[in-house]
Amino acid sequence: MNPAATNPSLxxxxxxxxxxxxxxxxxxxxxxxxxxxxxxxxWHQRLTGGxxxxxxxxxxxNCCNARCIMCPHEKLTRPRGHMPWELFTKIxxxxxxxxxxxxxxxxxxxxxxxMDPLLFxxxxxxxxxxxxxRVHFNTNAALLDEDQADRILQSPLDSIVFSVxxxxxxxxxxxxxxxDYAAVRGNIERFLELRRxxxxxxxxxxxxxxxxxxxxxxPAYTQLWGARVDEVVxxxxxxxxVQGTALSGGDLGTKQGKRCSMPFQVMLFYANGDVALCCxxxxxxxxxxxxxxxxxxxxxxxxxxxxxxxxxxxxxxxGIKPCNVCSQIFGHDGPMWT
Ligand code: SF4
Ligand code: SF4
Numbered sequence: 001m002n003p004a005a006t007n008p009s010l011x012x013x014x015x016x017x018x019x020x021x022x023x024x025x026x027x028x029x030x031x032x033x034x035x036x037x038x039x040x041x042x043w044h045q046r047l048t049g050g051x052x053x054x055x056x057x058x059x060x061x062n063c064c065n066a067r068c069i070m071c072p073h074e075k076l077t078r079p080r081g082h083m084p085w086e087l088f089t090k091i092x093x094x095x096x097x098x099x100x101x102x103x104x105x106x107x108x109x110x111x112x113x114x115m116d117p118l119l120f121x122x123x124x125x126x127x128x129x130x131x132x133x134r135v136h137f138n139t140n141a142a143l144l145d146e147d148q149a150d151r152i153l154q155s156p157l158d159s160i161v162f163s164v165x166x167x168x169x170x171x172x173x174x175x176x177x178x179x180d181y182a183a184v185r186g187n188i189e190r191f192l193e194l195r196r197x198x199x200x201x202x203x204x205x206x207x208x209x210x211x212x213x214x215x216x217x218x219p220a221y222t223q224l225w226g227a228r229v230d231e232v233v234x235x236x237x238x239x240x241x242v243q244g245t246a247l248s249g250g251d252l253g254t255k256q257g258k259r260c261s262m263p264f265q266v267m268l269f270y271a272n273g274d275v276a277l278c279c280x281x282x283x284x285x286x287x288x289x290x291x292x293x294x295x296x297x298x299x300x301x302x303x304x305x306x307x308x309x310x311x312x313x314x315x316x317x318x319g320i321k322p323c324n325v326c327s328q329i330f331g332h333d334g335p336m337w338t
Pocket of ligand 1: 064065066067068071072073109110111112140
């Protein structure tokens with residue numbers, strides 16, 4: 001059974017309400033282009049009753065060269081490929097109406113961005129259209145050769161995360177299956193040398209996902225990278241709905257213990273333009289429309305999204321997939337996105 005069938009269907013706004021809402025929205029955007037994102041979001045909500053996403057995740061590619069144990073990438077039933085250029089520019093162009101300091105554009109979802117042949121064109125386009133927003137991506141750095149490093153450092157990218165989940169080959173290769181620790185570490189060290197030689201404003205973050213078997217390497221990791229990058233981040237390993245890898249154990253209860261902020265703040269698009277509910281919805285468990293024919297903000301303020309937000313507020317997500325199997329609200333995983 002299609003899980004989307006259990007969720008509220010996507011119905012357009014009633015015509016009169018929609019026209020009024022669109023008019024107020026158009027007036028608002030005409031009066032306040034760009035600027036401070038927080039002010040934009042507050043005014044938008046006040047004038048239109050609608051939400052603005054604070055972060056947009058684009059699945060620029062869903063191809064990957066790894067088989068990390070906490071990631072359901074191999075379980076994807078969706079077609080593999082890269083986001084078409086026209087789709088990418090449509091989304092970015094629509095974001096230009098409400099961007100501002102505080103909006104973040106992430107160029108990754110279920111895939112490795114360095115496998116995307118259009119990555120550097122996308123970075124340049126996004127920073128041209130959204131000069132006040134932060135453009136970022138996460139990478140496993142396995143393909144970070146000197147040429148890629150050079151192109152990243154010459155690009156207007158704001159920040160990058162290198163996902164390296166250990167300070168030894170044994171630990172790293174257990175978690176990031178299919179990748180070679182020595183090669184990845186060498187790639188990052190060469191990148192940091194190049195950055196040191198060139199200078200520049202790119203913010204570099206080393207990120208380690210922590211489970212029971214690698215947490216003893218946190219001090220060595222800090223020692224190794226702490227003085228060489230701008231930030232070192234440790235995140236508890238999570239369940240990704242189906243992986244059974246959560247540091248917290250990942251058992252689900254019958255009572256919804258927490259609320260999740262993702263449907264209120266984040267908007268994600270799969271490579272084909274379908275809207276994803278959240279970072280964990282890896283295989284399109286819930287139908288929220290496609291941005292090819294519909295405006296981004298209309299999708300984000302659709303009745304389907306509103307129903308999920310209402311259920312989240314009231315802690316009654318038992319009938320909402322994939323939230324009803326999510327260890328973040330029915331278990332004890334920490335927040336996926338804050
Ligand atoms: S976590 Fe990232 S690098 Fe690892 S398999 Fe998933 S998409 Fe690929
Ligand atoms: S509760 Fe879980 S599945 Fe639902 S939106 Fe949040 S992270 Fe996604």
